[in-house]
Amino acid sequence: xxxxxxxxxxxxxxxxxxxxxxxxxxxxxxxxxxxxxxxxxxxxxxxxxxxxxxxxxxxxxxxxxxxxxxxxxxxxxxxxxxxxxxxxxxxxxxxxxxxxxxxxxxxxxxxxxxxxxxxxxxxxxxxxxxxxxxxxxxxxxxxxxxxxxxxxxxxxxxxxxxxxxxxxxxxxxxxxxxxxxxxxxxxxxxxxxxxxxxxxxxxxxxxxxxxxxxxxxxxxxxxxxxxxxxxxxxxxxxxxxxxxxxxxxxxxxxxxxxxxxxxxxxxxxxxxxxxxxxxxxxxxxxxxxxxxxxxxxxxxxxxxxxxxxxxxxxxxxxxxxxxxxxxxxxxxxxxxxxxxxxxxxxxxxxxxxxxxxxxxxxxxxxxxxxxxxxxxxxxxxxxxxxxxxxxxxxxxxxxxxxxxxxxxx
Numbered sequence: 070x071x072x073x074x075x076x077x078x079x080x081x082x083x084x085x086x087x088x089x090x091x092x093x094x095x096x097x098x099x100x101x102x103x104x105x106x107x108x109x110x111x112x113x114x115x116x117x118x119x120x121x122x123x124x125x126x127x128x129x130x131x132x133x134x135x136x137x138x139x140x141x142x143x144x145x146x147x148x149x150x151x152x153x154x155x156x157x158x159x160x161x162x163x164x165x166x167x168x169x170x171x172x173x174x175x176x177x178x179x180x181x182x183x184x185x186x187x188x189x190x191x192x193x194x195x196x197x198x199x200x201x202x203x204x205x206x207x208x209x210x211x212x213x214x215x216x217x218x219x220x221x222x223x224x225x226x227x228x229x230x231x232x233x234x235x236x237x238x239x240x241x242x243x244x245x246x247x248x249x250x251x252x253x254x255x256x257x258x259x260x261x262x263x264x265x266x267x268x269x270x271x272x273x274x275x276x277x278x279x280x281x282x283x284x285x286x287x288x289x290x291x292x293x294x295x296x297x298x299x300x301x302x303x304x305x306x307x308x309x310x311x312x313x314x315x316x317x318x319x320x321x322x323x324x325x326x327x328x329x330x331x332x333x334x335x336x337x338x339x340x341x342x343x344x345x346x347x348x349x350x351x352x353x354x355x356x357x358x359x360x361x362x363x364x365x366x367x368x369x370x371x372x373x374x375x376x377x378x379x380x381x382x383x384x385x386x387x388x389x390x391x392x393x394x395x396x397x398x399x400x401x402x403x404x405x406x407x408x409x410x411x412x413x414x415x416x417x418x419x420x421x422x423x424x425x426x427x428x429x430x431x432x433x434x435x436x437x438x439x440x441x442x443x444x445x446x447x448x449x450x451x452x453x454x455x456x457x458x459x460x461x462x463x464x465x466x467x468x469x470x471x472x473x474x475x476x477x478x
Contacts (some may be wrong), residue, residue, distance in 0.1 A: 072175050087347070089105035141381075203241050208270055214239045230394050239268045311357075325358065
């Protein structure tokens with residue numbers, strides 16, 4: 070499966086026996102190929118990768134644990150992903166970062182299809198760099214992302230409102246001893262949009278499906294029963310480890326050693342084996358490699374995340390009003406990047422094109438009016454009203470080179 074942003078491709082291949090291969094375009098004719106070290110990724114996974122926010126904004130909803138609660142219809146959940154400059158440098162560029170995020174979201178939607186959950190779609194409404202220096206502590210970074218007026222990443226909340234993002238994810242480069250952390254919704258009849266924030270590490274977000282994993286904590290999903298025995302928000306909203314592999318231990322085949330997206334390797338490790346995370350959610354009605362991917366209620370230790378999706382998807386999709394505006398930071402041409410920062414901005418913007426060539430920059434408002442024309446790469450915007458604007462770039466001959474959206478706050 071491949072994704073493209075601008076001139077950059079990224080992709081991922083996952084075999085039925087757990088092998089994962091990553092593809093990342095690094096130049097016009099070069100694609101880097103890497104094999105994921107599953108054991109190393111497992112060593113970074115922590116079963117304590119979720120938090121319950123101390124203060125939350127709750128909204129009453131029908132109890133998602135009850136079978137009599139009507140299933141949601143076709144539902145789209147809007148997601149925004151921001152990343153730090155350190156994460157962008159690790160990926161290589163804005164285009165490479167956005168292509169990786171697109172791959173993560175495509176993987177997410179593929180997991181829903183794989184798991185017999187066809188009525189839920191994840192929609193990436195915004196992806197871009199945010200002005201933030203990582204603390205090195207993932208819990209600190211997550212808290213700073215969630216708080217709207219603490220002086221750290223407050224622009225994320227402006228972006229969330231502008232683009233109607235139900236869920237907000239941050240990608241960082243540090244710390245390197247974990248893969249992610251997210252807030253967990255735990256009340257089945259009072260879901261909170263304050264628990265809609267997560268942090269994933271750059272080198273886990275796609276290859277370990279960590280972006281999908283942490284976002285699903287926001288939706289109320291728990292780990293497998295072996296590492297998490299919670300009944301909140303529902304007893305059946307747990308990941309699943311293939312019990313055949315656990316029972317057979319070292320006598321099990323490679324194709325039997327798998328676990329779903331919310332499950333950890335602990336139970337398999339204690340049985341003397343490693344189980345790969347597969348791109349699926351627990352659903353006892355769907356098989357993988359010939360075996361069920363969950364346990365139905367009222368059996369002990371039920372794992373039926375598909376039941377949860379059918380009832381919480383529309384609750385989560387109602388966290389924010391839909392804005393019908395999708396954007397990612399733009400690439401100026403086949404080689405050079407156009408970046409506007411900070412974004413959102415209030416006093417001035419800086420324009421980077423990835424080269425030193427002379428260009429003409431125009432700012433256009435949503436009414437189509439040109440409100441600025443110039444050649445300077447730093448532009449005073451104090452006179453502009455709050456809202457969305459388009460920056461266009463032309464060369465010395467007047468040929469269009471690229472465009473990018475930015476927000477004046």
